[in-house]
Amino acid sequence: MVEMFQNLYLGFSVALRPDVLLYAFAGCIIGTLVGVLPGVGPLAGISLLLPATFGLDATTAVVMLAGIYYGAMYGGSTTSILMRIPGEAASVMTCIDGYAMTRKGRAGPALAIAAVGSYLAGTVSVVALMFLAPPLAAFALRFGPPEYSALLVLGLLVLAYMSGGSMIKGLAMAALGLLLGMIGIDPMTGYSRFHYGLVELGDGIGIVPVAVGLFGVSEILLTAGQPTPPKVIKPKIRELLPSREEWRDSAWPIGRGTILGFVIGIIPGSAHIISSFVSYAIERRLSKHPERFGQGAVAGVAGPESANNSATSGAFVPMLALGVPSGPIPAVMLAAMMVHGISPGPLLISQQPDLFWGFIASMYVGNLVLLILNLPLVGIFVNLLRVPYPLLYPSILVFCILGVYAVNSSVIDVWIMAITGLMGYVLRKLEFETAPIVLGLVLAPMLEMSLRQSLAMSSGDYAIFVNRPITATMLSIALVLLVLSLKPLFTGKVDWRGSLSQQAQPGEE
Amino acid sequence: MKSLTWKVYRKAGSAKAAIPRRLVVSVSLALLVAQAVHGQEAFPSRTITLVAPFPPGGVADLTARPVAAAMEKILKNPVVVVNKTGAAGAVGMAYVATAKADGYTLLLSLSSISIIPEADKLFDRKPAYTMDQLVPLALISADPTILVVHAERPWKSVKELVEDAKKRPGQISFSSSGIYGTLHMATEMLSHAAGVKFKHVPYGGAGPALTAILGGHVDMLASGPAVVLPHIKSGKLRPLAGWGAKRVDAVPSLPTFKELGYEIEFYIWAGVFAPNGTPEPVMKKLRDTLRQGVQDSDFKSAMTKLQTPIAYLDAPEFKKFWDKDAKMLADAIKRVGKIEEKK
CATH class of the missing domain: 3.40.190.150 (Bordetella uptake gene, domain 1)
Known part of the structure; x- marks a missing residue:
């Protein structure tokens, strides 16, 4: 314990050095901007700015890049809540209830809850990172393809709780998402699938253009299709802060989201994206008022936003403790260290204590900076809603196109956004929910890869999913959940979905 | 230069009937050549x-x-x-x-x-x-690739690995950066030269392939030396041989496949x-x-x-x-x- 405080002292003496502080601050601001820009997510942000860190020393470089990463997670909520445009894949779920809150004039509280939730999640998960990094990292490495498949199967079950309307419609959308995820070069054999001669489709359809299209562009089209323009919502000062009830409703979701995000975050790979989806589903399942979800439930903002922030810290666990490139973003950060001649590896903590503890301390500082930065910005951002729609929406569309294009300099991505935008418009007119498409698209390539890798490992023997303890446990949980969800079929009881439609009917008539 | 070209073209355009086409073509060609020469002299003149x-x-x-x-x-x-x-x-x-x-x-x-x-x-x-x-x-x-195996696996040399692989064809697994990727090709050359068959588990990039062997989900990996060195030093991975014509400077004790009698080289x-x-x-x-x-x-x-x-x-x-x-x-x-x- 004494050692821990000495280490932390060392860390803060590094993190509070003026130059480190300056770059942490710069990273947070850039990250917020990156998050706010539709389409440009943390990976694109970090990748674009990686060369700019070559001139810095290793610690400032890593601190700044980490700042961009978690800053983007803060910023990503802003456009989701205000305009229903997911800044990156992890904030798709925030769009649903966040934007519903905005339509009800509660944009301020939604933004404030998102910022506070992100701060708490960020800080608590850094504490966890500090104390638990080495043992957790060893655990994280035990996640091989079979464990990953089991995790993703659990993720698929989440789909059942994602939409409030018809189950069949929800599953149909998820199937569509899974099918879209099949496009691209088959990772196990090299065959091309459904690419129609476009080299750019070799890697499959990007999640971000689809998310921006389905959520943002479709919203713009729907608004444009209304006979009268929607009323401009003028925010009032006293409505900027969450009410006591909203705070109470967010407390548990923030706590659960933090733990969930951290646990999913430490698993190597890209599973951290699903943390916000899973969090949303859990909150809906546990809520006393599942019918409020989709209509502006504050828990639907607090949970996913906390989850995606603590997943960022979780992702640093294997990276810092073992030097393992555990995901695309940690891989870029490890490259930033290599450029400075530091070999990331299991000895990083003992050989580079300045870097490790400075990094940890800077995350405490950075999260605080972001909170201080974001809370006053709530007032400014909310005022964006005062801009009349004829001016606001065309400019949003321009930013969507710019953002989506900027990531890969790919016109194909812009087309994907436009087509899915139209698709989203038609689907929403027909009362299909679009979030399951995004989750399907996120899960399909990961599930396919890990399932087929597992079978390659076992030479085609499915017993690999039963013989491994973690896999077996997760699959049993999945089975229990599945049986539980089928229970109403046999007992004749009405589950939440049924009661939802019963309640909704009188209102609709 | 630019304005001159423009003038000539405009003239050519307005007086098309009067000036023989061949002349117009040759004038513009000459101008183009002139411009090309000019461009070469100035290379590089932009980003x-x-x-x-x-x-x-x-x-x-x-x-x-x-x-x-x-x-x-x-x-x-x-x-x-x-x-x-x-x-x-x-x-x-x-x-x-x-x-x-x-x-x-x-x-x-x-x-x-x-x-x-x-x-x-x-x-x-x-x-x-x-x-x-x-x-x-x-x-x-x-950069020559080097062959590493997970430290808990029994093989201490390429010879032991190959002998074991002959006994259990297709059982010893390796990860790669992707099918037909560079790391896959390096291992394929080894398996061809040694006349053995390994089990391929492709991953989406060199990073995940390294994570997989560190977690013990596969047995071996061909990799660039720089990224695996820290893990060799910490004892998680054991190097068996290198694909270079010369030994790798960072691990001078590591033999090359050529020294071991396999005529393969890969960088x-x-x-x-x-x-x-x-x-x-x-x-x-x-x-x-x-x-x-x-x-x-x-x-x-x-x-x-x-x-x-x-x-x-x-x-x-x-x-x-x-x-x-x-x-x-x-x-x-x-x-x-x-x-x-x-x-």
């Missing part, structure tokens, strides 16, 4: 783009940055690195292959440049580009290419620039930090090296063949 077909943070990107910096210093002209990624590098490579051959769009590519057209051929796909659309300028670096190399048809004077200027660039002290120190050995070859020698390497990879791809569906 040069060095395309890295892989995402930032990868070997291609990290090599491209110091190369661009060194070129910039010598040419006294901006050289920017642009990451054009997608389809295992095919998007960026095809972009440069079809770019205007004026020396302003260059490519920094890895060995996989020779793999993609072969894989396209294998699957009867319309090739994204062909290798003759690109001409080599200089080889920058060549992950990085080289600079230009679109075919780039004018000879421009090519010469770029080659001279790169020759000086690899001597630059900042460039050398950047490459030392990345632990990537500089292996400069000028265009003619690089061409020979590339042809040989491409032939070797093409053979390996043909041996792997298409993975047919099981009936």
